[in-house]
Amino acid sequence: MAGLAAGKRLKSTVCNTEIMVIAAPGGEVDLTCGGAPMSADGAGNGGNVAADFAEGTTLGKRYTNEEGNLEVLCVKPGDGSLALGGVALKLKDAKKLPKTD
Amino acid sequence: MNVMMLLEMAASGFGDRVAFVDAQAGASITYQELYDAAGVAAQTLAASDAERFVMLDVTNLSIPVALFACGWAGVPYVPINYRLTDPEIDALIDRVKPAYLVGDPDRIGRWTGNDGVEVHGRDAFLGPARAGDAPEPAWSMDAEETAALLFTSGTTGTPKAAVLRHKHLVSYILGSVEFMGADEAETSLVCVPPYHVAGIAAVLSSVYSGRRVVQLANFTPETWIDLVRAEKVTTAFVVPTMLHRIVDVLEGESSANVPHLESLSFGGGKMPLPVIERAMELFPDTDFTNAYGLTETSSTVTVLGPDEHRAAAASDDPVVKHRLVSVGVPLPGIEIEIRDDDGNVLGAEEHGEVYVRGEQVSGEYEGRGSLVDENGWFPTRDAGYLDEGGFLFLEGRADDIIVRGGENMSPGEIEDVLIEHEAVFDAAIVGVPDKEWGEAVVGAVVLEPGAETEVEALQAWVKDHMRSSRVPERLEFWNELPYTETGKLLRRIVKGRLADG
Numbered sequence: 001m002a003g004l005a006a007g008k009r010l011k012s013t014v015c016n017t018e019i020m021v022i023a024a025p026g027g028e029v030d031l032t033c034g035g036a037p038m039s040a041d042g043a044g045n046g047g048n049v050a051a052d053f054a055e056g057t058t059l060g061k062r063y064t065n066e067e068g069n070l071e072v073l074c075v076k077p078g079d080g081s082l083a084l085g086g087v088a089l090k091l092k093d094a095k096k097l098p099k100t101d
Numbered sequence: 102m103n104v105m106m107l108l109e110m111a112a113s114g115f116g117d118r119v120a121f122v123d124a125q126a127g128a129s130i131t132y133q134e135l136y137d138a139a140g141v142a143a144q145t146l147a148a149s150d151a152e153r154f155v156m157l158d159v160t161n162l163s164i165p166v167a168l169f170a171c172g173w174a175g176v177p178y179v180p181i182n183y184r185l186t187d188p189e190i191d192a193l194i195d196r197v198k199p200a201y202l203v204g205d206p207d208r209i210g211r212w213t214g215n216d217g218v219e220v221h222g223r224d225a226f227l228g229p230a231r232a233g234d235a236p237e238p239a240w241s242m243d244a245e246e247t248a249a250l251l252f253t254s255g256t257t258g259t260p261k262a263a264v265l266r267h268k269h270l271v272s273y274i275l276g277s278v279e280f281m282g283a284d285e286a287e288t289s290l291v292c293v294p295p296y297h298v299a300g301i302a303a304v305l306s307s308v309y310s311g312r313r314v315v316q317l318a319n320f321t322p323e324t325w326i327d328l329v330r331a332e333k334v335t336t337a338f339v340v341p342t343m344l345h346r347i348v349d350v351l352e353g354e355s356s357a358n359v360p361h362l363e364s365l366s367f368g369g370g371k372m373p374l375p376v377i378e379r380a381m382e383l384f385p386d387t388d389f390t391n392a393y394g395l396t397e398t399s400s401t402v403t404v405l406g407p408d409e410h411r412a413a414a415a416s417d418d419p420v421v422k423h424r425l426v427s428v429g430v431p432l433p434g435i436e437i438e439i440r441d442d443d444g445n446v447l448g449a450e451e452h453g454e455v456y457v458r459g460e461q462v463s464g465e466y467e468g469r470g471s472l473v474d475e476n477g478w479f480p481t482r483d484a485g486y487l488d489e490g491g492f493l494f495l496e497g498r499a500d501d502i503i504v505r506g507g508e509n510m511s512p513g514e515i516e517d518v519l520i521e522h523e524a525v526f527d528a529a530i531v532g533v534p535d536k537e538w539g540e541a542v543v544g545a546v547v548l549e550p551g552a553e554t555e556v557e558a559l560q561a562w563v564k565d566h567m568r569s570s571r572v573p574e575r576l577e578f579w580n581e582l583p584y585t586e587t588g589k590l591l592r593r594i595v596k597g598r599l600a601d602g
Contacts, residue, residue, distance in 0.1 A: 007102035007244035007268060020106065020242075022275065059114050060280025073275065075110055094279040095433060098406040099289075100366050100392035101302040101338045 004029045009075070013037065013044025017057045017078030022071040029070070033057070034080020053088065055081040063089035102244035102271040104305060105139070105172040109238060111308045112136035114281050120308065122315045123161045124328055130162050130231070132308070138166045140235035142226065143173035146201055149219060153197040153250070156180040156295055157190070157204035157212075159318035163227045164295045165304050167203060168249075170230070172267065173240045176201070177247040179262075180296035183208045184586060191215055193252055196262060196467075244268035250467060251298055251396045254585050262467040263396045265301075272460035273302065273399040274309050276434045283312040288361075290328055290337040292317040297587050299338060299369060302400035312336070322350040326357065333361040338392075340369040340588035341376065345527075348379045357383045368392035368401065370588040371495065371513060373520045373527075374426050381414060393428035393495065395481060397472075399461040403437065403493050405429030420488060426517070427492040435459040437493055438478065439486055447486075452509075454499050455483045484511055501592055503532030505540050508570055512592075515542065515573070518566045522559060524552035529582050530573060531596040543575040543599045547582060575599070 004010075004024035011018045012033035019038070031038055035050025057063070057074045064071045065084045071092065072082065082089040111120075116133030123129070130138070146154060154171045156164065156178065164180075171178035179197050181190060183205055190212065194200060198217035202209070206222040214220060248267045252260040289312045293299045307314045315332045317325060320343055328334065339347070344367055351357055365380075365387050372391065381389060388407030394400040405427055413425040431437050438446050439453040447453045456478045464479035465471040473479045484496040496502075496511035503510050512530035519528035527547040532540035546559065556576045563572045577599065583591040 007242060007271075009106075009242050020102065060110055075106055076113065094282070096279070097277055097432070098366070098388065098390040098404055099306075099336050099364050100277065100368070100390055100401045100404055101299055101306050 003027055004031065008040075010038040010040060011042030012078055012080050013039055013042055014047055014049050015078030015080040016076055017074065017080055017082070018076035019057075019063075019072040019082070020075050022062065022073055023069065025067075025069045030085045031070070031072075032083045032086075033078070035083070036080075049080040053081045053083055054079060055088075057081060062092040062094070064092045065089055102267045103172050103240045103242055103246075104248055104267060104270055105169055105238075105240045106242070107271065107274060107305060107309045108132070108136050108139060108169050110280060111311060115311050118285065118311060119313045121162055121165055122313065122332070123318075124315050124332070125318050126161065128162055130166075132311075134231065135165055135169065135308075137233075137235035138227070138230040139169035139173055140238070141233035142166055142170035142230040143240075144236055145229070146170055146174040146176050149201050151176065151199050151201035151219060153177050153179050153200040155194060155197060155200045155202040155218070157183050157202060157208060158223055158295065159183060159205060160291060160295050160300065160316045161223060161318060162316075163203060163223050164300070164316075165308070166227060166230055168301065168304055172248060175241050175246060178249045179251075180249075180300070181252065182294070182296045182586070187212055193260065194218060197250065244271070249301060251296070251301070253396055254587070254589055261469065263463060264465040264467055265399055265463050269399045269461050269463045270301070270305060272434070273401075274305050276459075276461065277401065277432055278306045278309045280309055281311045283310040286333070287311075287336065288313045288315060288332055288334050290315045290317060290325070290332070290334040292320045292325060292343065293338060293340065293369075294586060297369070298394070298396040298400045299340075299587075303338060322346040326350065326359070329359050329362055334359075335361055336364045336366075337362065338366045338368070341367060341372040342370070342584055342588035344372070344380055345376050348376055348383060351383050354383065356385065359384065360386070362387045364388040364390060364407070366390035366392055368394060368428075370590070371497070372426070374517065375520060377425060378414075381410070391428055393493065395483075397462070397464050397479060398457055398459075398481075399463060401432060402435045402457050402459065402461075403428045403431050405492070420490075424488070424490075424492050427488070427494045429493065430491055431493075432459075435461070437487065440480075449487055449489045452484065452486045452496065455481045455485045455493065455495070457481055498592075501531070503530075503540050503542055505532065505535075505542060505570060506538045510542070510571055515544070515563065515567065515571050518563055518571075519544070519546060519559060521566075522554070522562050524548050524554040525559070526550075526552075527582050529590055529592065529595045531592055531599060533596065533600045541575075542571065542573045544573045545577050545579045545582060545595055545599065547579055
């Protein structure tokens with residue numbers, strides 16, 4: 001997959017998951033959902049969620065890699081789980097902030 | 102990025118929840134209905150010749166519908182102060198037409214109109230939007246598109262149109278609000294007008310967190326207290342003048358008697374210490390949060406949270422105690438620096454101009470370009486300093502600093518001392534031209550109801566608390582000070598009246 005820009009929206013090609021990129025490393029990024037590459041329109045080779053990447057995604061949660069330079073937001077949940085270069089992304093803890101408005 | 106994405110997530114996550122309640126009209130809309138109405142209204146907007154959407158109304162259900170419809174249609178949302186005069190409104194509209202305008206029927210009925218503007222009453226906009234079938238989602242995710250143009254309050258001159266792009270507003274929400282962080286019972290009372298950046302922030306953060314929003318169109322302290330009790334409001338935002346009036350109405354009471362109100366945040370101006378201290382007594386179970394932000398920074402950039410409020414109120418350490426009047430520490434993703442007039446970065450306790458950096462910071466005005474420098478820093482024109490713990494203290498607008506005989510002084514610190522006097526309700530200090538000193542310190546004071554004192558007594562009070570150069574040469578007693586509706590002191594008017602005196 002080509003480089004990712006913050007704000008870009010991607011769909012899983014094997015489940016209902018949709019994400020928006022919050023931060024991404026430069027260059028080529030191998031971001032997958034359910035074990036299959038993601039695309040802008042969700043079109044792909046079809047197929048099923050791979051058993052190793054079937055934990056699912058949760059609406060409104062953020063996911064990040066170990067280095068912390070990739071961060072995505074789940075805008076539609078699905079059965080597949082997210083991975084970068086074959087390594088599963090982790091759920092990012094939300095910081096509790098006081099309400100300001 | 103697009104603000105519509107926030108509503109899309111809300112509608113799919115908790116579509117059946119009530120999103121907005123118009124307290125005056127007794128009408129409400131759920132998150133799914135809001136999403137659908139935004140889609141229908143977006144089609145109407147896209148089919149018109151308008152390049153901008155103008156909102157000329159008090160807060161009501163059409164406000165969130167319009168804000169999101171604009172995101173969906175790719176048309177900038179331009180809320181305008183409905184209290185302006187016709188010529189003032191025309192002057193602003195000339196800068197944004199061709200436009201599609203929705204407004205309060207009474208206000209637009211008294212307005213002569215403007216070529217190039219399609220005018221619709223609130224109900225004529227809202228009715229069809231709520232009746233139609235939502236189209237398939239089809240908004241642009243180009244983060245650079247303009248979401249809103251907000252006219253600054255113009256306390257110093259002609260209003261500037263601040264450009265807020267989708268990336269600024271969405272970054273602010275993602276950085277400060279947890280998706281679906283609110284439980285079903287959480288209710289927010291919004292009484293800031295729609296043309297204020299806090300009005301936009303309130304809509305977006307409530308939608309993303311899943312709160313029920315009760316809208317109060319015309320603030321009075323009595324209706325505010327009634328609504329907080331009747332609607333079991335759990336969270337609310339007020340500007341300092343509103344809290345001042347609320348506290349005054351509760352004079353003589355031992356408690357505000359609002360058991361459901363968990364948090365009360367305030368911002369948009371300087372909060373006098375006696376007001377916040379009295380408020381903390383009247384609302385003993387409520388968390389207080391002070392937020393500082395500007396239109397150009399997509400609302401809040403620093404926060405003094407409830408824990409810091411309590412720690413400051415309880416502390417014997419004067420440094421910690423003083424933090425009660427600070428605006429707190431930066432939000433995650435926001436950086437603050439204090440710089441001198443030459444742009445050098447200053448250390449703790451050194452006074453200068455506040456600079457802000459972060460993804461939510463726009464700093465751009467239509468037709469004037471961006472004030473953000475090559476490293477992303479925006480000069481706020483607010484004067485202030487950081488203490489050793491990184492807490493930010495504001496000292497008014499940099500342009501308001503009085504230079505008397507080569508000595509810089511901020512009007513705010515003198516006002517603070519005056520307001521501490523038992524007879525003083527409010528005070529405004531300005532510098533007026535003076536042959537001997539360059540500028541002379543003069544001021545206007547509003548006394549507490551029934552209180553009496555003399556100018557000499559107040560001058561002596563200031564002299565007891567500050568260096569003698571701070572003592573106002575002249576003080577006048579006024580019935581009230583001129584404020585904007587959102588609580589900003591109109592210093593140029595004070596200055597004009599005192600310079601003539």
